[in-house]
Every structure is written in C-alpha cells, then in structure tokens.
Amino acid sequence: MARILRWGAGISGVILVGFGVWLFFSVGLDKSDKIASSAGLFVGVAGLAVSIYSVIIARRQAAAPPTTPAGGQPRIEASGEGSVAAQTIFGNVVTGDHNHLNTN
16 A cells, blocks of 8 residues: 555656646746646645644544443453553552562
8 A cells, every 4th residue: 555655646746747847838937936836825725724634633532532342341461471461550569570569
C-alpha cells in the first residue's frame, strides 16, 4: 500500500510540474502566477479543512472510554518469568525475585 502511495505521489508531482511548465509557456508569467496563486488558495483551504477534521477525530478518540470485553472487566495478562500484570493498585508493590517490603 505504501508503495502505491509513493508512486501516486511521484506521478502526481511530475504531472503538476509539467502542467506548471506548460502554463508558463502558454499564457505567460503574469497570468500563470495569478492562476497558481488562486490554485494555492484552494489547496490551502482544503489542507486547513483536513487538519481541522483530523483534530476533531483525534479528540473524539481520546475522549472515548476504553472498550472492555463482555465480562465487564478488561482482561489483564502477563507471561514469562518475573512478569507482573496489575490493573488497579493501591499501596506499595514490590516485584522481582527475593525482594521484600520493609514496613518498619
């Protein structure tokens, strides 16, 4: 998929450069500058719209509560030697081999 996007971007760039060269030689510098400025305005407005939409989507995803499995509680798993899995911890926690907590 990324390869297709790179090729598409490259081909689009070549087409746009070719169009700019043709525009320059066919209508002259002054008129092609005005056309390019107008086109740049529309591209800028479209970019602004896409960025605002992206911010809105990102905020919605950040505000959404995390999904949980059917049981209602998230599933916590740990595997391997010395692994620890914890969801809600209140107080002191000590992990590792032969470690202990002195509360004196």
